[in-house]
Each structure stands twice: as C-alpha cells, then as structure tokens.
Amino acid sequence: MTYYTTTMDSPCGPLLCVVDESGAVVRIEFGNGRESQKTTERMQDAGIDVVEDPSRTADLRRQLGEYFAGERRDFDLRLAPEGTPFERSVWDELRKIPFGETRSYGEIAQAIGRPGAARAVGRANGANPIPIVVPCHRVIGSDGSLTGFGGGLEAKSRLLEIEGRRLPF
Numbered sequence: 001m002t003y004y005t006t007t008m009d010s011p012c013g014p015l016l017c018v019v020d021e022s023g024a025v026v027r028i029e030f031g032n033g034r035e036s037q038k039t040t041e042r043m044q045d046a047g048i049d050v051v052e053d054p055s056r057t058a059d060l061r062r063q064l065g066e067y068f069a070g071e072r073r074d075f076d077l078r079l080a081p082e083g084t085p086f087e088r089s090v091w092d093e094l095r096k097i098p099f100g101e102t103r104s105y106g107e108i109a110q111a112i113g114r115p116g117a118a119r120a121v122g123r124a125n126g127a128n129p130i131p132i133v134v135p136c137h138r139v140i141g142s143d144g145s146l147t148g149f150g151g152g153l154e155a156k157s158r159l160l161e162i163e164g165r166r167l168p169f
Helices: 033-045 058-068 085-094 105-111 118-126 153-162
Strands: 002-008 015-019 025-030 049-052
Touching: 002 058, 015 033, 015 058, 025 058, 033 049, 085 105, 085 118, 105 118
Parallel strands: 002 049
Antiparallel strands: 002 015, 015 025
C-alpha cells in the first residue's frame, strides 16, 4: 500500500495531507515538520510506502484552501479514515454538524444512540484522523467552552472563527 503526502500552510499552521492510492483522504495532521515526520515514520512502520507527491493531494489542498479563504462550507472528497465501528459512527455524526454550528460531546452521544457515552465520544473525537474535513473542531464542552483539540485550542478557535463562530475565552 502507498500513501501520498504533501505539507501545506494554513491559518492553523502546517498541515500534512495524506491520501491513499485511490485518492481518498486518510489523514490530515497538524504540526511542524518534526510532527509530520513522526506521522510518516508511524505509517512506514505499519508497512505503508509513503511518497511525497503534491499532484496526488492537489484536490484536498485546493478544497482546504477554499475553506480557509471562506469560499467553501462543505468538502467533496472521498474519505478513508481507519477506526473502530464506534469511532466511525462518531465521525459520521461529526460530518452532520452544519458549518458554523457546534455540538457538545453529550449531544453527539445522544445522536448516535449512546446517551451515556459522552467521554467515549470525546476519545473518538480526539482520534479523528481527518480534522477540518471531519469537523471535530465543532465539538465543544456542554458549558460552551473549548475543549481539547489535536491541533491545539488556538487552531480550534481559529477554525470556528473561519466559520463565523466567535467564542469567548
């Protein structure tokens, strides 16, 4: 199996974009070069050939660029995230949260028919391999506070601002 990568700049810092051989998005990773290198090494350790190829990630990067420029609200990409059935159910629900809106972990748990699973939803949200496109940044605490985010709370806040949502600190 081969994955194709490219790093792009964004208002939230560098993003490592990863697609599979069919062009489906498998990962978007926040972070500097060192973090991206760790991600690449983990993929290689799992037996995946990793090739830097900007042409293979062009559609993903174009759509992300349009999103950051305020020109795109929804993504039209094939996705291939790897996760448990529970994680996938959470990620599917995240994709239903409208642009510019937020939900709490408890609301997501309720929506997937697991009302007592807010903490498990939080773990699945944190394990989301395709942030931004699968909008885990739209999930906040039940009191309206920003909570953990793989790209950092500043990035989460920035993404919500791009969507017209202003949150107090």
